[in-house]
Amino acid sequence: MESMAASTSLPDPAGEFDRNVPRICGVCGDRATGFHFNAMTCEGCKGFFRRSMKRKAMFTCPFNGDCKITKDNRRHCQACRLKRCVDIGMMKEFILTDEEVQRKREMILKRKEEEALKESLKPKLSEEQQKVIDILLEAHRKTYDPTYSDFSKFRPPVRSKHGSKTATHSSSVVSQDFSLEDSNDVFSCDAFGAFPEPMEPQMFSNLDLSEENDESPSMNIELSHLPMLPHLADLVSYSIQKVIGFAKMIPGFRDLTAEDQIALLKSSAIEVIMLRSNQSFTMEDMSWTCGSNDFKYKVSDVTQAGHSMDLLEPLVKFQVGLKKLNLHEEEHVLLMAICILSPDRPGVQDTSLVESIQDRLSDTLQTYIRCRHPGPSSRLLYAKMIQKLADLRSLNEEYSKQYRCLSLQPEHSMQLTPLVLEVFGNEIS
Known part of the structure; x- marks a missing residue:
């Protein structure tokens, strides 16, 4: 000494x-x-x-x-x-x-x-919180394949500068395996395990068309030529099924009633798809690459599926903003789970139970950020992530309007899969 x-x-x-x-x-x-x-x-x-x-x-x-x-x-x-x-x-x-x-x-x-x-005094992830993160990581990896290797039952993309009724018609009859029965099964007992039989469509198919006629004329899209619609409709259906698989593995999700599980999934599916697609989004050319160049989607491809530029601009802005947050995979999966377990979704009955599950996920996310995401950028990271969920709500609402607009056009409603119609609030006859 x-x-x-x-x-x-x-x-x-x-x-x-x-x-x-x-x-x-x-x-x-x-x-x-x-x-x-x-x-x-x-x-x-x-x-x-x-x-x-x-x-x-x-x-x-x-x-x-x-x-x-x-x-x-x-x-x-x-x-x-x-x-x-x-x-x-x-x-x-x-x-x-x-x-x-x-x-x-x-x-x-x-x-x-x-x-x-x-x-x-430094915050530490509890054993339970770490277990939740591990479960969500496993769930995400089991239900999200960046190569899209199992995306096989789809109508192929048809890209056309001017659009073509012939091209749209030919692509719509490819791969008849993607049938009404297959798509509708996602919301059936097989998809949710413990759901009661038979599953009644009216439990989750309540479409309000009161304002559809007022919204349709304002849509700045050319509804007569949408060669990419069948393919992207199939891609959305595929992605929805993957989101359902992810949700089923979220700790606490299966404790909810069948009705609340359906309500949460219907309202959040497109938002989670947007969150997941950020992993395939490239800021260099503002495109989404799903596995290979055959599945490389630019903004022009999405417009040929019926989406207006007025909607695509905020979508791209959202993707860029989310990419710049440089989220860890752990933060990404927690954000998706929080997005799904939102108690204020339409149709949710047991809001207190949903809120308690979401609170546990939120606490885990905040603790993870403090423990594992050091640096000045982490100080407001949680607040920025929650703001992204608010941005998704607006995007979800606008996308739903455009899909409902498409569903009112007979020549395009037949291109949408039953699962897409279900999620965006249309009844299956």
């Missing part, structure tokens, strides 16, 4: 010391431990200089006064050793008094106590 407290260690006067270069004591050539009293020395010479200065020792060389001090003989001649200490720049002014040593010890102890307290 005396040796530690007896000196002040100074930084390398010449700059940062190269850690790869061996440190040599300037007095005896032994391995140095740092700068002590203004010179690079070993612990032995540091202690020798301090003791000599405090005792005001007067040494005499028994030889010629020019002894060569080494690691092995440094104890043989104290006079030449002390002279060597002074010659390399060691200064008695750097030696602490007993009072200063005591204050230094107290400061070191206080600093250690403060660091220990700070560490104890």
